[in-house]
Amino acid sequence: MRVELRGIEKRFQDFTALSGIGLDIEAGHLCALLGPSGSGKTTLLRIIAGLEHADAGSLRIGGLDMSAVDVRDRQVGFMFQNYALFRHMSVLDNIGFGLKVRPRQTRPEAEAIRARAKELLALVQLEKFGDRYPDQLSGGQRQRVALARALAIEPRILLLDEPFGALDARVRKDLRRWLRELHQTLKLTTVFVTHDQEEALELADQVVVMDHGKVEQIGSPTEVYERPATPFVYEFLGQAVRLPCRIGPDRVDVEGAVLPRPAGYSGPDGAGELFIRPHDLLPQEARSDAFPIAIRSVAVIGPLVRVEAVTEHGAIPIDLEWHRRQLATRLPAAGETLQVGTSHFGLFPARQAA
Numbered sequence: 001m002r003v004e005l006r007g008i009e010k011r012f013q014d015f016t017a018l019s020g021i022g023l024d025i026e027a028g029h030l031c032a033l034l035g036p037s038g039s040g041k042t043t044l045l046r047i048i049a050g051l052e053h054a055d056a057g058s059l060r061i062g063g064l065d066m067s068a069v070d071v072r073d074r075q076v077g078f079m080f081q082n083y084a085l086f087r088h089m090s091v092l093d094n095i096g097f098g099l100k101v102r103p104r105q106t107r108p109e110a111e112a113i114r115a116r117a118k119e120l121l122a123l124v125q126l127e128k129f130g131d132r133y134p135d136q137l138s139g140g141q142r143q144r145v146a147l148a149r150a151l152a153i154e155p156r157i158l159l160l161d162e163p164f165g166a167l168d169a170r171v172r173k174d175l176r177r178w179l180r181e182l183h184q185t186l187k188l189t190t191v192f193v194t195h196d197q198e199e200a201l202e203l204a205d206q207v208v209v210m211d212h213g214k215v216e217q218i219g220s221p222t223e224v225y226e227r228p229a230t231p232f233v234y235e236f237l238g239q240a241v242r243l244p245c246r247i248g249p250d251r252v253d254v255e256g257a258v259l260p261r262p263a264g265y266s267g268p269d270g271a272g273e274l275f276i277r278p279h280d281l282l283p284q285e286a287r288s289d290a291f292p293i294a295i296r297s298v299a300v301i302g303p304l305v306r307v308e309a310v311t312e313h314g315a316i317p318i319d320l321e322w323h324r325r326q327l328a329t330r331l332p333a334a335g336e337t338l339q340v341g342t343s344h345f346g347l348f349p350a351r352q353a354a
């Protein structure tokens, strides 16, 4: 089912939690809402679920306007962070719960509910655990049961709030892969909230980067990582070297080097900021598009070379990370001056000082 949001606004008293949110999620896609704490991700997810009402804007699911559709009739499966399993119910009863509490006309027979719960248990690869109680499961297994419970009602869309938030790194990683495979099997439109960049980039077809109740950028994982639309996205999605620069009609002056002004840059001339991923700023010969950095320290960690340096013109400290393969023959050494340059950078007007 396709999900369409237009001009969504949400205020809590005089605090604006969401403002002007527009978003299209294609049917069958896995969409990540990514942003720092308080950026409005959960509020947006709750609006899609029908647990919260937007003050303005529209929401369509499968082409139908949802404004007058109650949460119970939206056929939305959700799994929230603190949406714990019922401790006094077996795993199978937990999974069947959503079907059991349906109004009589739409409630399946007890046998059918059990059969469906067993089917879902197999789907989440926990066939042998149906008679256990939540306390007898690991954290990762509990999450999978919670997911099976969300799927039991045959939802048209699936909403997950920090699905693996409370788990340790290894289990998170395994569950991530598992969720991706499950999604490929079910092809169910899924929206999940995360503040973990890696999780969003690895899992999602579409990443929605949010900050302060606004959408900063929507795109594929490659788009948002390789071509960040704003300084916020650059810094939130990985490391970035940030250098002040001067933007001219056809050139950018940075640290004594001259770079071509990117054709796509539509901002004003004048003071600007240049953003470079640390692995994109590489040693090169002294040329007009290279600038010097003074190496402070070099650490080799397996295949990676981490370099702390300072730009010679602006004295700006920068941290670089190279793959050994990216370097010619010799490692740079502390105390040396190195010429570096890049062909891949982001350019933005300088931010006003706060």
Ligand SMILES: Nc1ncnc2c1ncn2[C@@H]1O[C@H](COP(=O)(O)OP(=O)(O)OP(=O)(O)O)[C@@H](O)[C@H]1O
Residues within 6 Å of the ligand: 012, 013, 015, 017, 035, 036, 037, 038, 039, 040, 041, 042, 043, 044, 193, 195
């Ligand atoms: N019921 C509420 N009443 C008042 N303020 C609220 C309410 N719900 C959320 N907020 C505020 O709205 C903002 C956005 O909250 P939301 O939970 O959507 O953020 P989030 O991006 O999901 O954050 P986190 O990653 O910490 O869960 C926060 O500043 C929060 O305090």
